[in-house]
Amino acid sequence: MLGTNQFRSGQLRPGPRARHHRAVAATLRVLTVLCAAITAFAALSAGAGQAINVSGEDKLALKGYDAVGYFEDGHAAMGSKDFEYSWQGANWRFYSAEHRDAFAANPEKYAPEYGGYSAFGIAEGQVADVNPVAWTIYNGKLYLNTSEADRKQWLAAFIGYIGTADSKWPKIESSLLP
Numbered sequence: 001m002l003g004t005n006q007f008r009s010g011q012l013r014p015g016p017r018a019r020h021h022r023a024v025a026a027t028l029r030v031l032t033v034l035c036a037a038i039t040a041f042a043a044l045s046a047g048a049g050q051a052i053n054v055s056g057e058d059k060l061a062l063k064g065y066d067a068v069g070y071f072e073d074g075h076a077a078m079g080s081k082d083f084e085y086s087w088q089g090a091n092w093r094f095y096s097a098e099h100r101d102a103f104a105a106n107p108e109k110y111a112p113e114y115g116g117y118s119a120f121g122i123a124e125g126q127v128a129d130v131n132p133v134a135w136t137i138y139n140g141k142l143y144l145n146t147s148e149a150d151r152k153q154w155l156a157a158f159i160g161y162i163g164t165a166d167s168k169w170p171k172i173e174s175s176l177l178p
Helices: 016-045 067-072 097-105 119-123 148-156 158-176
Strands: 080-087 090-094 131-138 141-145
Touching: 067 090, 067 097, 067 131, 067 141, 080 097, 090 097, 119 141, 119 148, 119 158, 131 148, 131 158, 141 148, 148 158
Parallel strands: none
Antiparallel strands: 080 090, 131 141
16 A cells, blocks of 8 residues: 555655745745846946946046036036036036036936947947047037047048947947946
């Protein structure tokens, strides 16, 4: 006669204690996956993982220049440590509280394209630092270049360069992420 804990093949059926341990192990695996997903989501929500061009120990975006000034005043101007705002893992400086507050309300409107790297460089498939005074605004977007000479070359065919840079940026950006 077969016992209640045996299969016909002679193997023992898992008892209540073994089934409980398996259930606990499965629950722990599910919880581990959920914790990892929540952590990843929180990091992305906090702005981690963005490829913003920063300089120095202060992690300054635009080398400390005021992003809003390009749009509102039509020129590049240094920001002040007194008017600083942290966004996407970078510190953005402004020369007035009004500019800081405008950026804080809509950073995507004022932040430069391609994370603040050279638009011409990105179009060429390269990451290059910028000179914040070599800039252009086109269709409400800020584009930076490494020098005035690169800016002039970029301007000669900028619509094509923008299309090329837009297509290359996702791959370049992912290569910059940790």
